[in-house]
Amino acid sequence: MNNNDSHNAPGDEVKYRPGIIESKWQKKWADTSLYRTEDEVEGKENRYHLTMLPYPSGDLHVGHWFAMTPSDALARYFRMQGYNILFPMGFDAFGLPAENAALKGDTHPQTWTEQNIKKMRDQLRQMGAMFDWQREVNSSLPEYYKWTQWWFLQLFKNGLAERKKAPVNWCLDCETVLANEQVINGTCERCESTVEQRELEQWFFRITDYAEELLDNGELDWPEPVKIMQRNWIGKSIGADVSFRMETNNPSDDSEIRVFTTRPDTLYGATFMVLAPEHPLVSKITTQEQKNEVANYIEQTKLATEIERQSTDREKTGVFTGAYCVNRLNEEPIPIWISDYVLSTYGTGAIMAVPAHDQRDFEFAQKFNLQIKPVVQQLDVPELEIEEAYTGSGKLINSESFNGIDNIVAIEQITEYLAEKGWGEKKTQYRLRDWLISRQRYWGSPIPMIYCKACGIVPVPEENLPIELPFDVEFRPTGESPLNLSDDFVNTKCPECNEEARRETDTMDTFMCSSWYYIRYCDPNNETNAIDRDIANKWLPVDQYTGGSEHAVMHLLYARFFYKAARDMGLVPGDEPFTRYYSQGQILGPDGKRMSKSRGNVVPPDDQVTKWGADTFRAYLMFLGPWEQGGPYDIDGIVGISRWLNRVWNLVNNKSNLSNTENVETTEKLRYLNHNAIAKVTTDIENKQFNTAIATLMSLTNDLYTLRTNTTIDSTIWKETTDNLLLLLAPFCPHIAEELWEIVGNNYSIHQHSWPEYIESFTKEENIKIPMQINGKLREHILIPRNATETEVLELAKKLERWSEIVGSNEIIRIIYVPERLLNIVIKPVT
């Protein structure tokens, strides 16, 4: 008998119509506030799940679905496990695209953003995710950025926000400065256009104060590659600061050059010095004869873009200053050069060059015919025969009293010696720079600072927040902050002396907004505080964060810094914002390339939802492959999920072949299938292996189908089985699970039901089939009782028909029985 026949009998047809049931349940969930999260629920532990909030570009992308729906499934699973789950959503709504769109079209960034949010909110609702929309945040609303500004003031009061002059990255196209993290290969992270260095006074957050603590991320339950990326970005180096006396005819001149080196052991091999062209000493020390050449070189450097300057395969350039300093260890004179391969922003902006043991210095020395002096033994060859720098270890040579000492030991000894003499000291350097947060753009949160001629830099009093972003402003990028053009905005009174003063007109980097949004979700409507301390204790830190690893050294590092600063102000509990973080991969176009309009490989999620339904689309995205891996979206594969859900639908709706008489064998088989699936799906979800969880559910569906087609089943055990199937399905496909749950007569809502538990003994069958190998090669299968001993298994094996054929009279030299897994018989031919 065919299930489908009876199901399709006239008058009995109930077809799976995703479009109808999905909107039905989305409405009911909203009407009954099913996903409304209270801060406290009796008997339930709070658990905070979070997926990165989107930028309101105006159109939800498959990438959003790929990132958010598995995250939703995970949150739903933990909800069913009995936790009180916070799973919020919002919009990272400040940023350049709004301005760019406004410049192209006849609209305002605010209008554009509002419209986009409205559209995207609807698109997000179609996912059927358990977002608590009452906690939505929008970082561009004054109710939100009031607190972004408030945080700025707290950082300022705690000495973590400062205005300083520094060489900064300037994007020529965006006409604004950028943080170091936002410059990729010398180009702007957003618009990919050229970035150049400018010396400007800007607002910085002192993230470097937390370098050491940020580096210490080993205990975090985060993907190892992301932690490594952060550690590399912070870039800790231990070495020494060493000072070299300037050689001068004037005995009262005690000026010196300080360098940072990780190789104090090679100090005797320093044969020249190199200063960054921007180094302040350059103008002081350059001799009359070299003045022109040096000035020309500095001019050239300024003209070079960051891409040109940072290119490693470019030949080294530089000029001699004419000046010398003295290596205090041996009183030898050392010529001082300048070159752009030395960065003014790292260390002291000057280096001692040891060409024998540093490849960059080696290349420079070769180009300009400078002395190469080996000081580590392995390189004890005539100077002309040296082909590259030796960076390995060895005993010191040419180093006077340090000769013969292992260079690793010499690092310590020479550093100590320098310290004793007052010529240097041990030093730790970080590659990480302070976080530059000023932006010369309109669509961002104004920086709440005031410049007063008399009082200097004065923070806006907290009670005057928010400093609202004026709507009516000419925001065309001119390289000058648009807010500067608004007299109403700029002109103000000094909060201290009440005299005429000017407001800061730069806005904040939008990464500032996203550094604390997860804090605001906990208490989104609080008008007197950024977050209530009691509520913070209830939810923070985030238990499970998910999102793309492209944010590894930007958002994720900034947020960690921010949270630690907030902790030190006593405002949030714990040391880290995100206890667990998991990065999903990237979904690609069907052609395996990044989806983009220009490539024409974009798969619009709305179309997929219309065609297949949200549940099918969700499950397909989770089924494609490992979540962390991402990969191409195969437009044809989704039909498999659609077929599966239809089978589930028919399986549960079908009333045929059910009876009231129990068949013990069938019941046992059903229990086994059922509990096995519960066990597998449970561990898979916990490990975020959604693809295999869904494969398990498919297998279960197939097995139930087969059993149902071939046997008559007791209706009680059948309902128990299908109920469990629906519960296991609920996190992945919340709508169909809810609909079928209702159809079989269960109470609303399946999503308030607890996750099924499996019974260990049911997950195993009495008799199992194990492979039997001869010399490690598969020869037969044998059916054995699960707890059989080796002897019993061997007896069963000997009863096999093929025993004499495959073993015969050969000598058995070893028997390996792995309980419940395999039997391997090692034989040797009798000669």
Next chain:
RNA sequence: GCCGGGAUGGCGGAAUAGGCAGACGCAGCAGACUUAAAAUCUGCCGAGAUAUAAUCUCGUGAGGGUUCGAGUCCCUCUCCCGGCACCA
């Protein structure tokens, strides 16, 4: 250059802790149902040998090794993807 991750059928992928390679799905092939198609259902679906089979051989990027047994562990190499890139 440095630091990560990876390579398994026609395709996406699966495989506790070293134990039946290819679960699950797509595509494909054959059949059932149908006037027909779609949908659905059933079966097959890594390569090769043999008479269909039973069975055997080969097979997880390449080469070597450890082991009764290797996709999994060790060594060497190739290619692909991601990050950083003159950080002294």
